[in-house]
Structures are given as structure tokens and as C-alpha cells.
Amino acid sequence: MDLQNLWFILTTFFFLFVLINLVIKKSTSSNKTKLPPGPWKLPLIGNIQPLVGPLPHETLRNLASKYGPLMYVKLGEVSNIIISSTEMAQEIMKTQDLNFCDRPRDSLVSRIIAYDGRGFSFSDYGDHWRQLRKICTTELLTTKRVQSFRFIREEEVSEMVKSISESEGSIVNLTNKILSLTYGITAKTAFGKSHSYQQQKAFVSAMEKLLLLVGEKSLAKLYPSVKVFQVLSKTKARMEELHKKTDKILQDIIDDHKNNKKEGEEVVEDLVDVLLKFQKEDSEFPLDDESIKAVVQDMFVAGSETSSAVVDWAMAEMIKKPKVMKAAQSEVRKVYGNKGYVDESELHQLTYLKCVIKETLRLHPSLPLAPRSTRETCQIMGYHIPANCNILINVWAIGRDPRYWVDAENFMPERFLDSSIDYRGTNFELIPFGGGRRMCPGIAFATPNMELPLAKLLYHFDWKFPHGMNNEELDMTELFGMTVRRKNDLCLIPITTHQP
Numbered sequence: 001m002d003l004q005n006l007w008f009i010l011t012t013f014f015f016l017f018v019l020i021n022l023v024i025k026k027s028t029s030s031n032k033t034k035l036p037p038g039p040w041k042l043p044l045i046g047n048i049q050p051l052v053g054p055l056p057h058e059t060l061r062n063l064a065s066k067y068g069p070l071m072y073v074k075l076g077e078v079s080n081i082i083i084s085s086t087e088m089a090q091e092i093m094k095t096q097d098l099n100f101c102d103r104p105r106d107s108l109v110s111r112i113i114a115y116d117g118r119g120f121s122f123s124d125y126g127d128h129w130r131q132l133r134k135i136c137t138t139e140l141l142t143t144k145r146v147q148s149f150r151f152i153r154e155e156e157v158s159e160m161v162k163s164i165s166e167s168e169g170s171i172v173n174l175t176n177k178i179l180s181l182t183y184g185i186t187a188k189t190a191f192g193k194s195h196s197y198q199q200q201k202a203f204v205s206a207m208e209k210l211l212l213l214v215g216e217k218s219l220a221k222l223y224p225s226v227k228v229f230q231v232l233s234k235t236k237a238r239m240e241e242l243h244k245k246t247d248k249i250l251q252d253i254i255d256d257h258k259n260n261k262k263e264g265e266e267v268v269e270d271l272v273d274v275l276l277k278f279q280k281e282d283s284e285f286p287l288d289d290e291s292i293k294a295v296v297q298d299m300f301v302a303g304s305e306t307s308s309a310v311v312d313w314a315m316a317e318m319i320k321k322p323k324v325m326k327a328a329q330s331e332v333r334k335v336y337g338n339k340g341y342v343d344e345s346e347l348h349q350l351t352y353l354k355c356v357i358k359e360t361l362r363l364h365p366s367l368p369l370a371p372r373s374t375r376e377t378c379q380i381m382g383y384h385i386p387a388n389c390n391i392l393i394n395v396w397a398i399g400r401d402p403r404y405w406v407d408a409e410n411f412m413p414e415r416f417l418d419s420s421i422d423y424r425g426t427n428f429e430l431i432p433f434g435g436g437r438r439m440c441p442g443i444a445f446a447t448p449n450m451e452l453p454l455a456k457l458l459y460h461f462d463w464k465f466p467h468g469m470n471n472e473e474l475d476m477t478e479l480f481g482m483t484v485r486r487k488n489d490l491c492l493i494p495i496t497t498h499q500p
């Protein structure tokens with residue numbers, strides 16, 4: 001070998017060595033910052049796929065079937081990680097829960113609707129949230145408190161049933177009836193008697209419009225850092241206008257509570273009364289008026305449309321499946337047959353109805369995309385998850401995943417008869433109330449709000465479709481907003497079987 005050849009071989013080895021080192025270094029460092037897989041994106045715009053189509057949870061499910069249960073999607077300038085499997089949901093809501101228990105910083109929602117983060121549902125994990133959570137779990141939403149409102153629920157549901165019975169044989173808009181029932185119950189439990197029907201109507205109407213705006217797509221939401229979009233945003237202007245209305249009504253109600261407090265009188269405390277107790281100076285958590293309004297509004301946002309949507313979907317699924325309707329009716333009529341009327345005393349005996357509700361929550365979770373945000377950067381499955389990144393847990397997709405559910409798209413309440421799967425945050429294939437630290441604290445509140453109206457609607461009436469329609473033709477299209485409800489109202493004909 002001459003000297004020239006030796007020189008050539010040595011330099012080749014040297015360059016190969018440097019190159020291999022560079023490749024190894026690059027691949028280890030990029031693994032650390034490698035984001036989860038996701039669809040192609042355009043500069044500035046990000047991923048347009050999830051913006052197309054009316055139902056983001058469905059589009060995201062379809063994308064996840066290609067890119068996997070941990071997916072990165074950029075909407076405008078906002079980064080989102082989409083979670084679409086039980087394993088990943090468990091990682092977020094259990095294993096690494098502490099790092100995933102902030103809420104997304106949607107500046108419009110948290111500033112306008114949630115009183116600059118003074119509320120509970122939209123606030124970040126921290127001292128303020130901990131204090132409010134404690135008030136909720138020890139005072140506001142306890143089983144004892146829920147029990148104390150039993151007379152309100154029974155009265156309101158009886159009123160609804162009477163008004164349906166008056167329309168015997170003609171078409172009734174059940175969706176509207178159920179929605180105003182739930183809002184009525186929430187208003188009475190929150191405000192007590194110190195509000196007029198006009199105030200309640202105005203408040204509920206503004207809240208309904210606000211909640212639809214929350215689900216609306218807007219440039220201001222996609223580009224929160226571009227102030228000009230915030231200024232020009234019609235969504236923002238409409239939110240502010242509606243918020244002004246709800247804020248004024250809430251302030252009037254709080255003032256009324258303060259002025260008319262009759263000391264020593266034995267009355268059932270409403271939610272405003274309970275919160276005002278925490279305003280006293282010697283209270284461990286003094287709350288100002290703004291925080292009280294924010295929490296009361298939270299109860300409306302988180303508690304009204306969610307429960308009413310479940311009752312509405314349950315009725316729709318049952319009328320679509322006459323066998324299920326019959327089984328649920330027979331159970332209720334057997335349990336309450338001797339009594340002759342439905343109240344809350346025997347609700348615990350309605351095993352099949354509870355399965356109907358579980359199955360409805362599986363197929364129609366009121367919040368299909370549970371929103372979280374990361375507190376610090378972390379790793380999942382070797383992928384980099386940035387700090388302050390929005391996390392959307394696709395509860396809807398998990399509930400319909402054929403890997404966990406037999407005949408997943410089919411409404412079959414029987415599947416829960418011999419199953420221990422529950423929605424209390426330990427079975428990650430069924431998480432309509434979420435899980436972990438930020439799990440819904442309102443299950444005890446929601447349960448009778450769903451069970452009592454359903455039991456009464458099943459006990460007192462048989463149901464027929466209008467205009468000779470048959471069960472195959474019932475439209476089940478969803479409408480995405482703050483909650484997912486029916487796009488078209490459920491309109492049915494009641495036939496009274498047991499006079500209310």
C-alpha cells in the first residue's frame with residue numbers, strides 16, 4: 001500500500017467517524033424534542049383538517065386512526081395534543097395527572113366568561129382552584145346538599161310532566177322541555193326564591209347563547225397573540241355583550257341575598273347563601289362578589305346543558321330502540337306501580353335505567369373533548385410534550401372504540417348489567433366525567449337531574465313519532481358547542497298511561 005492510499009483510507013475513516021457521531025448526536029437530541037405524530041400542516045395556518053367539518057371530536061377520531069392515540073395538531077398558532085386511547089387517558093389523568101391538571105388558556109373564555117380565571121372550571125391548578133374545589137366538595141356539591149334540593153327537583157319535574165300531559169296526543173318539543181327543566185332546577189338551587197321568572201329567563205337565554213359561542217371557531221381563538229383579531233372579533237364582542245347581561249342579573253341576585261338575609265330563620269340554603277358565608281371576614285377563604293358570580297356561573301355552565309343533553313339523548317336512543325324503551329318502562333312501572341307516582345325514594349332500584357344512562361354517556365358524552373393543559377414539559381412514549389400545551393382527551397372516541405367495546409356504535413344498555421365498569425374515573429374506557437384531580441365534582445348533583453326526569457317520562461307516557469315517521473328515520477346528528485347536543489330537537493307525541 002503506498003502512502004497516498006493509506007492517507008485516503010485514514011481520511012475516509014475519519015470523516016465516517018465524524019459523520020456517524022453527528023448522526024447519533026442529532027438523533028438523540030431530536031428524540032428529546034420530537035413532537036407526537038400528526039397530520040401535515042400549512043405554515044401559519046397549521047392543521048386545517050380539524051377545522052373542516054362540524055364535529056371536531058369526530059374529525060380528530062378519524063385522524064387519530066391514522067396518526068395514533070397521541071397526536072399533535074396545530075390550530076392556527078395553538079398547539080394541541082389529542083389523546084384517543086384508554087392507555088393515554090390513564091397517563092394524562094392518573095400517572096402524570098399533576099402535570100396535566102391546568103386548563104387551556106383560551107383568553108376569551110377565561111377572561112370574559114370565567115371572570116378572569118376567578119371561576120373554578122377554567123382556572124389553573126393552584127391555591128385559588130384548591131380553595132374553590134374544597135368549598136365544592138365540603139359544602140356546595142355534597143350528597144347532603146343535593147338531598148336538600150330534592151323538593152325542588154320533584155316539584156320542577158312534576159310541573160314538566162303536567163305540561164306534557166296537557167299536550168296529550170299532539171307533538172311536544174321534548175328537547176326544549178328538558179332543557180328548560182334543567183335550567184329551572186339549577187336556577188332554583190343556585191338562587192333560591194330571590195329571583196323573578198323574568199330574571200331566570202333572561203339569564204338562561206343569555207347563558208345558552210354564550211355556551212354556543214364557546215364552541216364557535218374564530219380567528220381570535222386560533223391566534224390569541226394577535227391583538228388585532230381580538231379587537232375585531234365578533235365572537236368577543238358578542239360574548240362581552242351577553243356576559244354583561246348575565247353579570248348584571250347575578251349581581252342583582254347577590255345584592256338581594258345580602259339585603260334580605262333573615263337571620264335565624266330555618267330555610268334551605270341555596271348555593272348563593274352558601275358562597276356568601278365564605279365572604280365573611282373570619283372565613284378561611286374570603287370570596288369577593290366577582291368570585292361568587294364566577295362560581296355560580298360555573299354551576300350553570302358545567303351543570304345544566306350537560307345533564308339535559310344526557311336526558312335528551314337517552315330518550316332519543318330509547319325511542320329508536322323500542323325494546324330498550326319497553327324494558328326501561330317496565331322496570332319503572334314495576335318499581336313505582338304500587339305507589340302510583342314517581343319520586344326520588346326508589347330511584348336506587350332502577351338498575352336498568354342506570355344502565356341506559358351509562359350507555360348514553362358512553363355514546364354521547366356531554367363534553368366530548370375534555371380540556372387540559374400541561375404545567376411543565378414532559379415525555380410520553382418518548383415524545384416531547386411542551387409546557388402550556390393544550391391537551392384534548394377525546395372522551396367520545398374512547399367511548400366508541402371497538403378495541404374496548406363490543407358492537408361499539410350500538411346502543412345496548414344491557415352491556416352494563418353484569419359489568420363493573422363505572423364512570424367514576426377509575427375505568428379509563430368510560431370517562432364522561434373525566435378523571436384525576438380535575439374530575440367533575442358534580443356527579444352527585446347530576447345523577448338525580450338525569451334519573452328523575454327519565455323515570456317520570458317513562459312512567460307517565462308512551463311515546464310515538466309524529467307524521468308517521470319510524471324509528472329508523474330519527475335523525476341523531478350532533479351539534480358541537482360547549483356541550484354536544486342534538487342538532488334537531490326531539491319532537492314526540494306523548495300518550496298518557498298514568499295520569500300525573
Ligand code: HEM
Pocket residue numbers: 120121122133141298299302303304306307310365366367370371372431432433434435436437438439440441442443445446
Ligand atoms: C351529565 C352531567 C355532567 C357531565 C357529563 C359532566 C362532565 C364533566 C367533565 C368531562 C369535566 C372535566 C373533567 C376533567 O377535566 O377531567 C367536568 C368538570 C366540571 N364539572 Fe361536570 N359534568 C356534569 C355535571 C355537572 C354538574 C351538575 C355540576 C355542578 C353542579 C358540574 C360541575 C363541574 C365543575 C365545577 C367542573 C370543573 C372541575 C375542575 O375544573 O376542577 N358538572 N364535568
